[in-house]
Amino acid sequence: MYTLNLDIAQFLKEHWQQKPVVIKGAFPDFEDPISADELAGLACEEEITSRIVVTQKDNWEVIQGPFEDYDSYGETHWQLLVQAVNHWYPDSQPLVEAFRFLPDWRFDDLMVSFATPSGGVGPHVDNYDVFIIQGEGERRWTVGANTPQQRRGGNPNSPLVEDFEPIIDVVLEKGDVLYIPPGYPHCGETLTLALSYSIGYRAPSQQELASEVADYLLDNNLGQQRFTSATEPANPGVISQDHQLGIMSLLSQLAQDPTSYQVVLGKLLSQNRFELDICEGEEAYNAEDLQDAFEQGAGVNRIGGLKVLRLENDTQSRLFINGEIYELPNTPEAVLTQLSDLVSFDSDSAMALCEHAEVQALLLQLINQGLYYLSDDEA
CATH class of the missing domain: 2.60.120.650 (Cupin)
Incomplete structure (x- = not known):
């Protein structure tokens, strides 16, 4: 330590x-x-x-x-x-x-x-x-x-x-x-x-944020709103200051809408620049295998470098893990906090988490994806 x-x-x-x-x-x-x-x-x-x-x-x-x-x-x-x-x-x-x-x-x-x-x-x-x-x-x-x-x-x-x-x-x-x-x-x-x-x-640059926002809008067919104006300039060859600000405000509207920016930030900030040591097993576990392992004293750990993040005041109950969204609509916020703050759980803590069906399914999915692994010793 x-x-x-x-x-x-x-x-x-x-x-x-x-x-x-x-x-x-x-x-x-x-x-x-x-x-x-x-x-x-x-x-x-x-x-x-x-x-x-x-x-x-x-x-x-x-x-x-x-x-x-x-x-x-x-x-x-x-x-x-x-x-x-x-x-x-x-x-x-x-x-x-x-x-x-x-x-x-x-x-x-x-x-x-x-x-x-x-x-x-x-x-x-x-x-x-x-x-x-x-x-x-x-x-x-x-x-x-x-x-x-x-x-x-x-x-x-x-x-x-x-x-x-x-x-x-x-x-x-x-x-x-x-x-x-x-x-x-x-x-x-x-x-x-x-x-x-x-x-x-490291924090994201404007380039990275703009790229992630563009990908999100394209992937979800969003961002279709176009600029409208109440006044027009006297000269046909000029872009008025009002029009400049109005057009750029389309972007600022996205930046002020949590339903737009929270997914972008969650996915972007939970990614890693370097390859992870994925430890996917030869055979997939099922819920009974998981329960048996915990009863025999196994704990569960994240692989090194894996980011498990939640957003304060998120519009939905979910976690962002390695650039992906994991929806947990029925999971208490206190449990989401545990999952995002702790990198390992001993057998007793893991069994307590698995009392929530959604969390058990999540841990099972993450273990089978190689993002979490069962440990022989308690955390």
């Missing part, structure tokens, strides 16, 4: 999405949830997103995984990064749980990196919030001010930025945490062999 040594209320008030901060000793007696060898093993898998960044003189080379071996990279100047480790390595979930004072819909993934001395990814700017937790070893981090940055070498497509004047310059040791909001340039340099953990939080 990981307990974050942090005044959460103060952090949310003074730093979250505002300014970076170093939290020394954030995790006293920190233990790495994964070893370097285990991380390297994950990076061998085709379905897992990984890359190696090689530090060269004033340049960085990126090699995409999977990787069969690492001998050719030597003992310095490279870093292995593996995305969505929480999807594939259950022992990393307790570290994620320490940050669930932030809503699940924002959570992107747990990225883990193994770095050799002088390894790093170069100075860059992220468009998401990130907590960097230092595991074994030491890394030096510099963070600059949230000001416009020049792309490396004047190349607008470069992921790197030019060197910056740091407002933070710190060496992270085991258990230290560095929080960086979007827009702040930062750069990590490895001092000794090191494991680091990056917990990222």
Whole structure:
């Protein structure tokens, strides 16, 4: 279990999405949830997103995984990064749980990196919030001010930025945490062999929202209302200000109608950017199988990274899971809250949930889809 040594209320008030901060000793007696060898093993898998960044003189080379071996990279100047480790390595979930004072819909993934001395990814700017937790070893981090940055070498497509004047310059040791909001340039340099953990939080862009709204309207044959006007401009070749505002108000009407935007948000925000480790069994369970398993002490868990969300003041009783809608019209809100807030249930809790026929059917469906699984030990 990981307990974050942090005044959460103060952090949310003074730093979250505002300014970076170093939290020394954030995790006293920190233990790495994964070893370097285990991380390297994950990076061998085709379905897992990984890359190696090689530090060269004033340049960085990126090699995409999977990787069969690492001998050719030597003992310095490279870093292995593996995305969505929480999807594939259950022992990393307790570290994620320490940050669930932030809503699940924002959570992107747990990225883990193994770095050799002088390894790093170069100075860059992220468009998401990130907590960097230092595991074994030491890394030096510099963070600059949230000001416009020049792309490396004047190349607008470069992921790197030019060197910056740091407002933070710190060496992270085991258990230290560095929080960086979007827009702040930062750069990590490895001092000794090191494991680091990056917990990222991402919000949708206007492009993503517009695309999701358009798909929803097309799929459901909605959004047929057209602009009407009471006055016309004197000049035939002009689009009047009244007409401009009136046309665009068609979009704002959608944004103010819960029956339109709640489905869009629920489906969009419950999706994952990275592949999930679906654990679908060879044979489907039935209700009797489920009851027998719980009576024998089995619990039920979500697979790593699965998002189970509900909307406050939803117009309907439902959950949004992995981009899909699950209607539960007869299920009490307290039970929906349990299903969305808890990632695992022991046998007694699972049996209590199954007293609701809809919930039993839902759990059975999710288990047979491979999104939940039965555990031998109680949660």
